[in-house]
Amino acid sequence: MKTDRLQQQLRFLAEIDQLKSVLRRTTLIDKSRLENSAEHSWHVALMALVLAEHRDTEDLDFLRVVKMLLIHDIVEVDAGDTFCYDIEANRDKLQRECEAADRIFRLLPDDVGSDLRSLWDEFEEQATPEAQYASAMDRLQPILQNLNSQGNAWQQHSIRREQVLSRNRHIGEASQSLWDYVKRSVTEATDKGWLID
Amino acid sequence: MKTDRLQQQLRFLAEIDQLKSVLRRTTLIDKSRLENSAEHSWHVALMALVLAEHRDTEDLDFLRVVKMLLIHDIVEVDAGDTFCYDIEANRDKLQRECEAADRIFRLLPDDVGSDLRSLWDEFEEQATPEAQYASAMDRLQPILQNLNSQGNAWQQHSIRREQVLSRNRHIGEASQSLWDYVKRSVTEATDKGWLID
Numbered sequence: 445m446k447t448d449r450l451q452q453q454l455r456f457l458a459e460i461d462q463l464k465s466v467l468r469r470t471t472l473i474d475k476s477r478l479e480n481s482a483e484h485s486w487h488v489a490l491m492a493l494v495l496a497e498h499r500d501t502e503d504l505d506f507l508r509v510v511k512m513l514l515i516h517d518i519v520e521v522d523a524g525d526t527f528c529y530d531i532e533a534n535r536d537k538l539q540r541e542c543e544a545a546d547r548i549f550r551l552l553p554d555d556v557g558s559d560l561r562s563l564w565d566e567f568e569e570q571a572t573p574e575a576q577y578a579s580a581m582d583r584l585q586p587i588l589q590n591l592n593s594q595g596n597a598w599q600q601h602s603i604r605r606e607q608v609l610s611r612n613r614h615i616g617e618a619s620q621s622l623w624d625y626v627k628r629s630v631t632e633a634t635d636k637g638w639l640i641d
Numbered sequence: 642m643k644t645d646r647l648q649q650q651l652r653f654l655a656e657i658d659q660l661k662s663v664l665r666r667t668t669l670i671d672k673s674r675l676e677n678s679a680e681h682s683w684h685v686a687l688m689a690l691v692l693a694e695h696r697d698t699e700d701l702d703f704l705r706v707v708k709m710l711l712i713h714d715i716v717e718v719d720a721g722d723t724f725c726y727d728i729e730a731n732r733d734k735l736q737r738e739c740e741a742a743d744r745i746f747r748l749l750p751d752d753v754g755s756d757l758r759s760l761w762d763e764f765e766e767q768a769t770p771e772a773q774y775a776s777a778m779d780r781l782q783p784i785l786q787n788l789n790s791q792g793n794a795w796q797q798h799s800i801r802r803e804q805v806l807s808r809n810r811h812i813g814e815a816s817q818s819l820w821d822y823v824k825r826s827v828t829e830a831t832d833k834g835w836l837i838d
Contacts, residue, residue, distance in 0.1 A: 446695075450822060453691050458789045460687070461670040464680045473658040483661045486683035490657070490711045494650050494753060498643075507704040510711075514687045556691060592655045625647060 449553045456551040462521045469527045470586040470597045479589065481517040481525055488581045489513040495581070498619045501573040512567045512578040515560055519544035528586075529607055538568075573618070580618035584626065587612065591629055595638025604640040605630055646750045653748040659718045666724045667783040667794045676786065678714040678722055685778045686710040692778070695816045698770040709764045709775040712757055716741035726804055735765075770815070777815035781823065784809065788826055792835025801837040802827055 464482040471478055489510050496506065517525075522544035526537045549561040566575045587608070590598050598608070608630050616623030633639050661679040668675055686707045693703065714722075719741035723734045746758040763772045784805070787795050795805070805827050813820030830836050 446818065447822075450692075450695065450818070454785060457684070457688055457691060457785060458670055461684070461786070461789070464669055464676065464684075465671070465673065472661055473655055474662070476662065479661065480680065482683045483677065483679040486679045486686070486711065487654070487658070487661075489683070489686065489707075491654055493708060493711070494654060494749070494757075495647075497753075498647065507707070510686075510704070510707050511690060514683065514690070514707075552691070556694075560691075588651060588654060589658070592658070621643065621647070625644075 449556075452551060452553050453556065456548070456557075459548065459551055460518050460521060463518055466517070466520045466525050468525050468586070469601065470589045471593060473589060473592045475593050475596050481520050484585065485514055485517050488516075488578075488585045491585060492578060492581045495584075495619075495622065498621050499573075499577050500619055501577065504577055505574055508563065508566075508574045509578045511560075512563050512575065513581060515564055516567050516578065516582060518548060519564070521548060527601075528611055529601065529603060541568075570614075576614070577618040580615040580622065583612045583615050584622060587626055587629070590638070591633060595633050595636075598633070598639050602640060605634045608639060646753075649748060649750050650753065653745070653754075656745065656748055657715050657718060660715055663714075663717045663722050665722050665783070666798065667786045668790060670786060670789040672790050672793050678717050681782065682711055682714055685775075685782045688782060689775060689778045692781075692816075692819065695818050696774050697816055698774065701774055702771055705760065705763075705771045706775045708757075709760050709772065710778060712761055713764050713775065713779060715745060716761070718745060724798075725808055726798065726800060738765075767811075773811070774815040777812040777819065780809045780812050781819060784823055784826070787835070788830060792830055792833075795830070795836050799837060802831045805836060 463485070464480050466481040467478040468481060468484060469478070492509050492513055493506065519541040523540040526533045545561060545564055549557040549564070551557070552560065566572055567578055570576055570579060586597070590596060609627065612626060615626055630639065634641050660682070661677050663678040664675040665678060665681060666675070689706050689710055690703065716738040720737040723730045742758060742761055746754040746761070748754070749757065763769055764775055767773055767776055783794070787793060806824065809823060812823055827836065831838050
């Protein structure tokens, strides 16, 4: 019985290895290549811990935050990464990702799978302070990649200042000080020509 | 003051982006390329949660386990990855990595940096059940990559069965059932010719 459960868990862990091959639009800071969703997930999970003091909600369950960030993108194994500024591709994003979640989390024993699935739903629904803080990290990370690489992905995709501000506004729901930082930095980036005014 | 702290934290988060360019000897399961240490760190952190029920110590602080796994390799930004079966390179590994830890964790505000540094030390010293379980995950992950890819890295580096068993024996200190699984699987892998007998 326990061996069956282990086999299911190992099958899941092998399946999600594919997340290392899902490419995002953001590059590494050194601009050498596109970032993948697995290393992005590592970066945001660690970011959530390092920036903890900037949260606006005092009592956050950080284990839940980190779990959410470790799994938030694994549906991309089936659904692919959807560029946040691609309106057309974002139309059916939720449906594609829900189908992927159904398949991937069901590889696990029921109790483990439904625990992770409910965390994934919580992140998507943005209903808890943990989900809002986790999402703020997910939004902040590509901004930092851009700010540290002369707006490399922004420039490649001709992104406008207003798109970045509008898309990422809800960082302010989790951390006013981080959102203030983003607004200042986006203004400076626009002045430098990294974003279109 | 808080802005200074944020600048230090963002500097650290930008610095560790380089971990995405540190290559390990293990490949992705699809054999398309070598794995990097950032995506490996994501994989082991999630593995620690998914395999939690196989631990032998009932009360583990999983937030500490996951934190350790998220940071356990960041010294490689300076020190590089050391192949576990390379005896010569492993001689001065600890010194190189300690110097790296000194530099990298000191990029952070003192309190945040010393918190993470002590977790890194805890992992290295293997003195707590959390560190032992985290380390078991770190050892198990490349074994799973090999078992799912016809022993791809093992075959490339002519690894012997006895090396894998001797190197990874302490998985059994954290989980007897996972170690039993590894022993069985290594025997099967040897029978298939993926490891040298």
